[in-house]
Amino acid sequence: MGLPIAVLIVMFPSILFPSPNRLINNRLISIQQWLIQLTSKQMLMIHNQKGRTWALMLMSLIMFIGSTNLLGLLPHSFTPTTQLSMNLGMAIPLWAGTVITGFRHKTKASLAHFLPQGTPLPLIPMLVIIETISLFIQPMALAVRLTANITAGHLLIHLIGGATLALINISATTALITFTILVLLTILEFAVALIQAYVFTLLVSLYLHDNT
Amino acid sequence: MPQLDTSTWFTMILSMTLTLFILFQLKVSKHYYPENPGPKSVKSTSKHIPWEDKWTKIYSPLSLPPQ
Numbered sequence A: 001m002g003l004p005i006a007v008l009i010v011m012f013p014s015i016l017f018p019s020p021n022r023l024i025n026n027r028l029i030s031i032q033q034w035l036i037q038l039t040s041k042q043m044l045m046i047h048n049q050k051g052r053t054w055a056l057m058l059m060s061l062i063m064f065i066g067s068t069n070l071l072g073l074l075p076h077s078f079t080p081t082t083q084l085s086m087n088l089g090m091a092i093p094l095w096a097g098t099v100i101t102g103f104r105h106k107t108k109a110s111l112a113h114f115l116p117q118g119t120p121l122p123l124i125p126m127l128v129i130i131e132t133i134s135l136f137i138q139p140m141a142l143a144v145r146l147t148a149n150i151t152a153g154h155l156l157i158h159l160i161g162g163a164t165l166a167l168i169n170i171s172a173t174t175a176l177i178t179f180t181i182l183v184l185l186t187i188l189e190f191a192v193a194l195i196q197a198y199v200f201t202l203l204v205s206l207y208l209h210d211n212t
Numbered sequence B: 001m002p003q004l005d006t007s008t009w010f011t012m013i014l015s016m017t018l019t020l021f022i023l024f025q026l027k028v029s030k031h032y033y034p035e036n037p038g039p040k041s042v043k044s045t046s047k048h049i050p051w052e053d054k055w056t057k058i059y060s061p062l063s064l065p066p067q
Helices: A006-017 A027-044 A051-071 A085-103 A107-112 A121-168 A170-210 B004-029
Strands: none
Touching: A006 A051, A006 A170, A006 B004, A027 A051, A027 A170, A027 B004, A051 A085, A051 A170, A051 B004, A085 B004, A107 A121, A121 B004
């Protein structure tokens, strides 16, 4: 099979979420079902009926990014979310979807986002330009934020781990301090993995809220 | 910077699209959250057929034309 292994690595987290087939499922599926219900209730509270049609997309988004980030914390693993290509591929279509939904359903209101209320008359042209730029930067910021955070975390772990290893022969105390830093960093990375998934999904849902 | 090497971009985006939009959504869509059980109304829900309102004499077997 001439299949690049990256394809299999991207599809791997879906194996960890078995699909519920029975009336009463096993513990793993029940726990995941409960987690999804918890996050979906929290996240879809702010949306109206139209926005709630995106529930499936947002839930699979947060599960995908969260599981991919967490699996990337294992040693020697490949994290697909460090690839800018994939994050751009997620951010641009989702953001474009929210903007186009806004245009189709509330054309005047979505265009009105370009001009905040109560701006003095001479400032209007400049403000429209600034608002347009800030609108178009939203998908770029989404993608680059996720890539940079995960890549930076992995890089820090690599560097500090290497420093700890090199320091063992030189001075054991410094190595111990560096090892403590490494442990704290790993705990941070667990948090970052989950938080980044959350932030990505939250922002997409906010852009959706603006536009429905 | 390794992320800007565009040779891998097509593979990554394609596999990500496949995973995210198809695999995950198929799995999550099968999650079933049943409603809380509630009482069901005793009245039957069969439709009201106009000709069943009255039973008329013409349908009694003795008054029908012989077959």
